Amino acid sequence: MDKKVVVLPCSGVGKTYGSIAREAAYRVIEELRPDVTLTVCLPKLIVDDVGARRLVRDNACIVINGCPSKCASFAVESAGGKPAVVFEVTKLLREYRNLKPDRSSVIELDEKGRKLAEVIAEKVSGEVDRILNSEGV
Amino acid sequence: MLIPMIGIVACGGEEISEGTVTRVATRIVMEELKPTQTMVICLPLYISGKEDERAFVRKQPTIIVDGCDKGCAEKVIKMNGGNVAAVIRVSDVMRAYGLKSNSRRKLDEESEKLARKVAEKIAEEVDRIIGEMTKQTAMKFNI
């Protein structure tokens, strides 16, 4: 398999940050860089799924954490991977204060939440290009 | 009882649409069907060792909602000594009701129907567990 970039969002279900991280990841994987990116189920990294572990060990990983707990980073590191780039939704929210989403929009993101996910997706795509260019793929 | 008693853990797997169904179903239970008796446990937080999530799952009965037959959420919770009271798999519900899950990013009409069905199954388990707990308490105090 050609080298790809794994984009792993936190996907927590308790707060909007997880939903924003997840939406940003899907936007990259399905729309912006569909041929060179993919994701993997976060819990699979913990339950000794050989394929999932190999995926994060053998490919560059971009992690999108939801909150400062940095769970997605933890999962990648537990599986023996090393995140190449780490984003954090709460940190980006400090930068993009006008995009603070409604806290109840966990499943269906509101407009601000979607917009923030778009901003993050653009940043992730930029990092995907940078990683692939530097690897000469 | 004022404090929510039953934890719900969704696998939330990012790779597959069933993972998205587990998230939506869990929120339906928490927001609509059983808002006062349930509490969502964030699986990534649990995995990373957050003590609040770990302690709750050790003590309180927890319903696991897994997307596929790999049963990752169930394995993770059991590995760490969680009190698993019920396991629901989206893949089983799909087989039982002939429903499909089609999109991981935003659920379409059929997937939403599936999510609601899964939510109803979770709510049934909540009732069953609370019924058992009430019975046990009654026996303990000889009521």
Place this chain on the structure above:
Amino acid sequence: MIDAIEVASGKFIIKIPRGLLYSQHDTWVREASPAVIGITDYFQLLLGDILYVNLPEEGCEINTAEEIGELESVKAVMGIYSPISGRVVEVNSRIKDEPELLNQNPYGEGWLLKVEPRNFEADTANLMNAEEYAKLVEFKIREEQKRIEKQKSIKK
């Protein structure tokens, strides 16, 4: 390991260390020279992940029970009310860039201000010790649960 009372609220365990004095506005003060002020574990839990911090500057005079700043999360914006009066001699500069310290360690690295007290004894006479504050937190949790239940039953 800090010596603290623990109060459960759903899946959360709220820590209330002994040895600090607490205000009804969920702030604490540690007697020292200068005195240290911060928010309680209960306060940070109410807010959730804190994103923005607004605090007074060094040299400012602050008064008991007066608003001295704001904390903002996705959930809400909440005022911080000072447990004592005095002059601010140091502001925790780290929490502006790392507000998560307020969530992760509100009694340690997430302290807010160091204050030269104006009238420490009189100001602290009305504050609570850990045991008293734990009772207040339990009461607040019960009231909050009642409010949520009422809200949810109306929604239903």
